């Protein structure tokens with residue numbers, strides 16, 4: 184059989200509101216042409232993010248019902264701890280309410296002003312937590328990462344020569360830890376090879392620098408390793424994940440991704456002194472060490488979800504949804520980042536609507552057209568999100584104009600994807616008619632979340 188089916192059936196449904204084009208045009212005007220300001224129920228297919236938007240399994244819901252809400256030492260904590268330890272092999276385990284809380288505790292305990300943290304690519308909250316401590320968040324992606332059209336198997340890898348240069352330049356005492364993000368979120372979840380993780384560890388070990396894995400999509404990364412790195416062909420995803428964590432001295436995790444949960448995270452480490460600091464700050468910021476900002480039922484859902492994410496059939500299906508959409512769009516010639524990563528597709532707006540000037544936000548034109556065409560909510564990752572305004576007030580475009588469509592886990596079925604493809608194709612066919620936008624209101628920071636816009640002409 185060649186059709187890869189969703190490896191689940193649906194027991195509970197959630198309605199999708201079907202709206203007309205006229206209604207969507209009106210909603211978009213009300214939202215000042217910024218899809219962040221739309222009500223979620225007006226978005227039939229919401230591809231804003233894959234974070235916390237997944238569907239839980241019957242096993243997860245069942246586990247929630249037996250959540251133990253005791254303040255200290257609950258049964259649910261024991262199950263959570265056992266699952267995290269089985270996967271990571273790491274001793275000290277701290278639950279947090281999200282990934283960024285784990286990052287915040289790590290940064291506050293370990294970093295000081297002037298330190299440098301190398302990473303293949305920092306996620307935005309990771310960067311913000313590092314910089315908040317006055318340290319430098321240094322991105323060291325491999326060379327292939329810069330070519331959006333290059334077909335390389337592990338475009339999420341870290342640049343090993345760059346890491347050596349960074350250590351030589353800044354010195355060991357300025358680098359309290361290095362990070363590697365799996366999969367690399369920048370670029371839609373490009374994977375990191377085991378060879379690269381080993382290479383990074385070898386360099387760091389020589390200098391006694393700890394390695395922290397940003398593990399948000401560790402299971403998707405394990406799947407790519409199994410499929411693309413010959414040594415791991417046919418291997419169990421749990422074993423692959425275990426080997427990956429065996430090179431780590433610690434990890435931060437958002438369980439809203441490969442925890443298959445709607446909330447939660449954790450921080451783990453091997454070093455007893457670090458653990459002492461983390462525990463004290465955890466109590467101050469998150470909660471008692473056996474629940475850390477989560478309800479017992481959340482700990483249960485995560486304990487089950489972490490293992491479900493390592494199910495091979497689930498990952499085959501997950502990857503098939505991304506590939507299905509990517510291959511159809513490529514056939515038609517829609518410009519996108521290649522190869523597609525693990526959790527999203529990025530349309531290349533600069534190539535789709537080359538007639539729209541960069542300071543008239545080509546990505547916004549595409550995002551808004553997708554909404555009007557099909558009630559699909561995508562997100563602009565271009566000049567509105569990443570452009571900058573210099574001291575003279577002059578605005579500068581971002582290097583890339585991308586439109587991200589992130590895939591929630593286990594939420595949409597194949598007909599939803601067929602519908603999305605139809606909407607993208609319709610937008611592609613009428614691309615000549617897509618125009619620019621201007622910003623009429625913006626905040627000083629992170630303007631893309633709240634700005635108001637209007638179409639030009």
Ligand SMILES: *Cc1c(COP(=O)(O)O)cnc(C)c1O
Pocket residue numbers: 234281282283284306308309364368397399436437438439440447448
């Ligand atoms: C989502 C994410 C985070 C932050 O996690 P939150 O749960 O959103 O706080 C950190 N790193 C990466 C790579 C992520 O994708």
